[in-house]
Amino acid sequence: MICPLHLSDLAQLHFKSIAGILEEQQRASPHYAEHVALLAQRLEQIQRYQSVIEIEGDTFTSESAKKVGDRIVVTKMVRARPEVAMLNEAMRHAQSLLAELMLNPAAALRLASGRKPEAGAFDDFFS
Secondary structure (H helix, E strand, O other): OOOOOOOOHHHHHHHHHHHHHHHHOOOOOHHHHHHHHHHHHHHHHHHHHHHHHHHHOOEEEEEEEEEEOOEEEEEEEEEEOHHHHHHHHHHHHHHHHHHHOOOOHHHHHHHHHOOOOOOOOOHHHHO
C-alpha cells in the first residue's frame, strides 16, 4: 500500500505499521489505503488529545462574576475539557475502523482459525 501524501509524519508511521500488519496477514490491498490512512489520522489524534489531557488535566474551571445589588457574586464552574469529548469520539471511530479492517481481537481469532466457529449443541435452543 502507498501512504497518501497528505498524512503527517506521525500518521505516516501509523499507516506503515497498520499496512505492515495487513501485509503479514496477506490482506494488504491498494483499495484499503484511504481507509488505513483515516485510521492512522485517528490514532494520531488520540495521541494528541491524550497528551493535552495529561498535561492540562481533564477539567478546567471557569469563573463568572455577576453584580447582585451592591455585591459581586463570583461563580466557579468545573467543566470537562473539550479534548475529553474529542478523544472519546476519536477512540470510538478508531475502534470502528479497526473492526472494519478486521484488526480487532475477535477478527484475529476468526482469521487464525480460517473458518466460522463450529456449531454448538445449544445453538438451536436460542433461535
